Amino acid sequence: MNIILFISAILFFLIVFQLFRSSELLAITDKEKKTSSFNDSLNNLNAIGGIIFLLSLIVGLFWYSIAEYDNYVLPIASEHGYVTERLFWVTTAVTAFVFIVTQIVMFYFAYKYKYNESRKAQFYPENLKLELIWTIIPAIVLTVLIGWGLIVWGEITGPPPEDPEVIEVVGYQFAWASRYPGKDNKLGSYNFKLIDVDNILGVDFTDSASFDDFMPREIHVPKGKPVLFKIRSRDVIHSVYMPYMRSQMNAVPGMPTQFWFVPTKTTEEIREETGNPDFNYEILCNKICGRAHFSMKHTVVVQEEYEYLEWKKSQKPWIERNPEYLSKIQEKNNFQKLSLRD
Amino acid sequence: METKLKTIKKVKVDHDEHHDEHHDLGFIRKYIFSEDHKIIAKQFLITGIFWAVVGGLFSSLFRVQLGFPDLDLSFLSPIIGNWLTPQGKIDAEVYLALITMHGTIMVFFVLTAGLSGTFSNFLIPLQVGARDMASGFLNMLSYWFFFLSSIVMFISIFVEGGPASGGWTIYPPLSALPQAVSGSGLGMTFWLISMALFIVSALLGALNYITTVINLRTEGMTFFRMPLTIWAFFVTAILGVLSFPVLLSAALLLIMDRSFGTSFYLSDIYIGGEALANEGGSAILFQHLFWFLGHPEVYIVILPALGIASEVIATCSRKPIFGYKFMVYSILAIGGLSFVVWAHHMFISGMNPFLGSVFTVLTLIIAVPSAIKAFNYIATLWRGNIIFTPAMLFSIGLVSTFISGGVTGIFLGNSALDINLHDTYFVVAHFHIVMGVSAFFGLFAGVYHWFPKMFGRMMNNGLGYIHFWITFIGSYLVFFPLHYIGMAGFPRRYYSFSTFQAGNIESFVDLNVFVSYAALITFGAQFILLFNFFYSMFRGKKATKNPWRSNTLEWTTPINPGHGNWVGAIPKVERWAYDYSKTGSKEDFIPQNIPYSRTPESNLPDDDQH
Numbered sequence A: 001m002n003i004i005l006f007i008s009a010i011l012f013f014l015i016v017f018q019l020f021r022s023s024e025l026l027a028i029t030d031k032e033k034k035t036s037s038f039n040d041s042l043n044n045l046n047a048i049g050g051i052i053f054l055l056s057l058i059v060g061l062f063w064y065s066i067a068e069y070d071n072y073v074l075p076i077a078s079e080h081g082y083v084t085e086r087l088f089w090v091t092t093a094v095t096a097f098v099f100i101v102t103q104i105v106m107f108y109f110a111y112k113y114k115y116n117e118s119r120k121a122q123f124y125p126e127n128l129k130l131e132l133i134w135t136i137i138p139a140i141v142l143t144v145l146i147g148w149g150l151i152v153w154g155e156i157t158g159p160p161p162e163d164p165e166v167i168e169v170v171g172y173q174f175a176w177a178s179r180y181p182g183k184d185n186k187l188g189s190y191n192f193k194l195i196d197v198d199n200i201l202g203v204d205f206t207d208s209a210s211f212d213d214f215m216p217r218e219i220h221v222p223k224g225k226p227v228l229f230k231i232r233s234r235d236v237i238h239s240v241y242m243p244y245m246r247s248q249m250n251a252v253p254g255m256p257t258q259f260w261f262v263p264t265k266t267t268e269e270i271r272e273e274t275g276n277p278d279f280n281y282e283i284l285c286n287k288i289c290g291r292a293h294f295s296m297k298h299t300v301v302v303q304e305e306y307e308y309l310e311w312k313k314s315q316k317p318w319i320e321r322n323p324e325y326l327s328k329i330q331e332k333n334n335f336q337k338l339s340l341r342d
Numbered sequence B: 001m002e003t004k005l006k007t008i009k010k011v012k013v014d015h016d017e018h019h020d021e022h023h024d025l026g027f028i029r030k031y032i033f034s035e036d037h038k039i040i041a042k043q044f045l046i047t048g049i050f051w052a053v054v055g056g057l058f059s060s061l062f063r064v065q066l067g068f069p070d071l072d073l074s075f076l077s078p079i080i081g082n083w084l085t086p087q088g089k090i091d092a093e094v095y096l097a098l099i100t101m102h103g104t105i106m107v108f109f110v111l112t113a114g115l116s117g118t119f120s121n122f123l124i125p126l127q128v129g130a131r132d133m134a135s136g137f138l139n140m141l142s143y144w145f146f147f148l149s150s151i152v153m154f155i156s157i158f159v160e161g162g163p164a165s166g167g168w169t170i171y172p173p174l175s176a177l178p179q180a181v182s183g184s185g186l187g188m189t190f191w192l193i194s195m196a197l198f199i200v201s202a203l204l205g206a207l208n209y210i211t212t213v214i215n216l217r218t219e220g221m222t223f224f225r226m227p228l229t230i231w232a233f234f235v236t237a238i239l240g241v242l243s244f245p246v247l248l249s250a251a252l253l254l255i256m257d258r259s260f261g262t263s264f265y266l267s268d269i270y271i272g273g274e275a276l277a278n279e280g281g282s283a284i285l286f287q288h289l290f291w292f293l294g295h296p297e298v299y300i301v302i303l304p305a306l307g308i309a310s311e312v313i314a315t316c317s318r319k320p321i322f323g324y325k326f327m328v329y330s331i332l333a334i335g336g337l338s339f340v341v342w343a344h345h346m347f348i349s350g351m352n353p354f355l356g357s358v359f360t361v362l363t364l365i366i367a368v369p370s371a372i373k374a375f376n377y378i379a380t381l382w383r384g385n386i387i388f389t390p391a392m393l394f395s396i397g398l399v400s401t402f403i404s405g406g407v408t409g410i411f412l413g414n415s416a417l418d419i420n421l422h423d424t425y426f427v428v429a430h431f432h433i434v435m436g437v438s439a440f441f442g443l444f445a446g447v448y449h450w451f452p453k454m455f456g457r458m459m460n461n462g463l464g465y466i467h468f469w470i471t472f473i474g475s476y477l478v479f480f481p482l483h484y485i486g487m488a489g490f491p492r493r494y495y496s497f498s499t500f501q502a503g504n505i506e507s508f509v510d511l512n513v514f515v516s517y518a519a520l521i522t523f524g525a526q527f528i529l530l531f532n533f534f535y536s537m538f539r540g541k542k543a544t545k546n547p548w549r550s551n552t553l554e555w556t557t558p559i560n561p562g563h564g565n566w567v568g569a570i571p572k573v574e575r576w577a578y579d580y581s582k583t584g585s586k587e588d589f590i591p592q593n594i595p596y597s598r599t600p601e602s603n604l605p606d607d608d609q610h
């Protein structure tokens, strides 16, 4: 193997050197020619090179795109994912058509009109009609694609349908955490100044809405129901990216963001579809955030609605699991009240 | 006003002719602190080449990390020892520093300073018919500010904590807080200082280019007789003047946040075990400011390349560029629109989705003039008589990659599709092809085409061909596969995908290895160019006066033009730059300084309009 590499490297350099030498020599012989160092056979070779390149490009493009389709197109697991995917493939069809046609035409022209001493180029500086055509047609096609895109975008970023499952998702270096509103369906308020090693989300436990909030180790969401992520960050910008859900939204310190989606496949179902029994949906961080950016992820479990409800019921509020924290707060509050009374 | 300008010009001419008589500028004033635009252009070019090698080396390093994550790099430790972990791997933070420096170097130092700095400087006076730039002194300053900026950026690679590592977009809070990543310490300070110097350099250069184009065109060189290169450089300079100051203010506010405790971009942050005092800042304010420069910047990078391609394609097809006026209007439209599309980089930043809709519309409008340009290049080839010089090959390559990279912009500009593609390798593929590769091809084309004018010698064609084919095929092999990796949801700026599970990860391991091999080979092939460049500079065949049989004014100067460019009077311009293969004419080109009165056989009824 190494020997083959070595030999081909040497051969390669020999070829380069020969070409180098021959063009040095040619340069001397064709002094009288019109264009300095012009060589007809090399010129033709370059034109043919263009054609070979063109064919390989098209064959390679189709071959890889078809053969590897299942690898690079991830299964879709959200409702809007189907919509954007359709837009994606229509855009692909349009652009691939333009791409292929223009490349064919260009390399074909380059080949067909390669230099020929007996011919003269045609003086053809403009053609208003032609130019209007290729101004207006792209404009129309783009208008269609934009129009469609805007409708889809409006739906995805518009208000979520009635009572979505609200889940708070918080990014910090280098992990994600989540908080559910609990029985009252209301997330308690928070303040970044309350963050410490225990209360990593800075939840304000003087707000009674916080009492039943729970913070699981993994995010669970129900299939078929709208899920609304309320997203924030503790330190730098992160991004909640779920490629299977075709969903993404940045997590920005000081500016809460949100994103809603409707999961369409449970974790069980997607495991079957991908043939990978260990598969899990994940939130990937997709905004550069420091050393461990590449490994900042969080499991998302999609369940049937009844399973989800059961799971939710089994979760204990955070404050119940951290009684010491509660007493600490109460002490502090009492102290404050006392000192206020004084 | 008119007469006043003329007198100024006249005085300048006299002054320069005076100069020609006794060449007694010392070595230092002639080659180092030179005010001659041709020397300054070469200074930009050489510095740009240096940076391109550094930027390329960095990309080779992290391509090794991506393709061969298990490789033991200890053998490199004499050179990059403190970048490696004890296991001989590139450190995760160093990886981020490398991509940050790579991006910064390539975008600003190579493709802005190296490309515009070289060719705007070299070609504007020569092609509009001026003895030099409007202000030789400011032009000299422009280079030396760039030089200083380069020094500072280079030093930053070695400072404590390493160079900046928040990505070339340096979004705060990451770039504002040394606690967040070590590159945001001293390295980031150096980055900001360097960029501030860079902006000064870019402004001095651009103001000069604009003034020269407006004021110093030779007699008869109306705006609509200017070659497209000049139009491209002119609009590029305007974009720079309008957008770089915004980056400066963004950087200043960042400096304040970093060093003086202000809260322009910072708010509600808990990091390193403590809550910071900053409140009320907006992290995405920085993104708006950055991309207000950042988007025009990508056109600052690509327009000069397109300008060069226009010139080369027309010359080597022996045909007028097709649709000259449409090309000019397209450049103007792209220039104008480039200021109102910036937020397409921010669809999922959390900004109001309605803004997203507006920017989707504006972004896709800018695709139209870009498409026109591509079509016009192709139409120029039609019924031409094409000579494939290396410059011509790279120009055709540029059109090819400009189209391949351009069409993926239609995905990314559509906010609904960007949700899933943003910040993935799809984006890496897109901008490398449309901006990185295309602009580099423009740079190569420019070097091959104007080398004879720069150094009075020819480059070796054979090596040029080899260089082109390896680079062209290689670039496609490096960057095209990244589209698939991106569609499969691979985020960019990831040090490793070892913990990753998307689709069939195995097949992407192979693809990543393949891409890395292609990248290393492609990078290696650039040394063919380097050899050719330096070898030909001294040993190349002597150039003739007009080796490409071209129409533009620079080829009417002596083979080695001295200070002042033309011996004697500056030629008068009589026609546009594209009278190639004109019907009736015996020669297949009529230079711009040949009056119609000397070409009665080929004149057209509406010729005075050109």
Ligand code: HEM
Pocket (backbone or CB within 6 Å): B056, B059, B060, B063, B099, B100, B102, B103, B104, B106, B107, B111, B166, B167, B168, B169, B428, B431, B432, B435, B436, B437, B440, B478, B491, B492, B493, B494, B495, B519, B523
């Ligand atoms: C030798 C050829 C090149 C190779 C192999 C290469 C490779 C790469 C790769 C793999 C990345 C992504 C790293 C990551 O996201 O983890 C990257 C980033 C980047 N490259 Fe290149 N590149 C090359 C040339 C260029 C050129 C010519 C440009 C000029 C526009 C360029 C501009 C950038 C920019 C702006 C980034 C983004 C940096 C960031 O994420 O902050 N690259 N390059």
Ligand SMILES: [Cu+2]
Pocket (backbone or CB within 6 Å): A238, A239, A285, A286, A287, A288, A289, A290, A292, A293, A294, A296
């Ligand atoms: Cu991250």
Ligand SMILES: [Cu+2]
Pocket (backbone or CB within 6 Å): B294, B295, B298, B341, B342, B344, B345
């Ligand atoms: Cu942009």
